[in-house]
Amino acid sequence: MKILFIIIALLFNDSLPQDTQNKDENIYFVVLYTIGENWDTTKQTHEQLYFKEHSAHLVELRKNEIITIGGRYSDTGLIIIRATNEKEAHHLITKDVAIQNKLFKAEIFPFNPFYKGCIE
Numbered sequence: 110m111k112i113l114f115i116i117i118a119l120l121f122n123d124s125l126p127q128d129t130q131n132k133d134e135n136i137y138f139v140v141l142y143t144i145g146e147n148w149d150t151t152k153q154t155h156e157q158l159y160f161k162e163h164s165a166h167l168v169e170l171r172k173n174e175i176i177t178i179g180g181r182y183s184d185t186g187l188i189i190i191r192a193t194n195e196k197e198a199h200h201l202i203t204k205d206v207a208i209q210n211k212l213f214k215a216e217i218f219p220f221n222p223f224y225k226g227c228i229e
Contacts, residue, residue: 135191137177137220138198142186145211163207175201178228186213189220 149157170176170190179188192198195217202208202215 135193137222138190138192138195139218139220140188140190140198140202141216141218142188142213143184143216145208145214147211148213157212159207159210159212163205163212166205166207170201195219 147158154160167176167179167188170188171179175190175192177189177191179186181187190198190201192201198217202217205213205215207213208215
């Protein structure tokens with residue numbers, strides 16, 4: 110009887126839509142960085158107040174495999190992060206002292222990849 114119950118449960122589980130999001134499952138967000146109101150145009154990037162801390166924050170996110178990819182285009186920085194929800198994504202990004210002190214502005218958008226691809 111237990112085996113029959115398990116088989117029925119497994120069959121029922123397989124019939125559920127596959128695109129339903131598990132609450133514990135990570136989803137993706139795009140974060141766009143642009144310079145903020147406290148960016149000093151008379152200084153080089155590495156001389157900006159809070160830039161070292163910003164870099165350390167991004168290193169920590171990479172080390173914890175939260176950032177899946179990052180790069181720059183034009184004058185915008187872009188990272189794709191994993192988080193359980195938008196609130197967590199916002200928290201991860203606003204922990205950055207450079208965001209708190211307006212060296213950078215960060216915009217966060219949900220990202221739903223249709224092709225996960227690969228780089229490298």
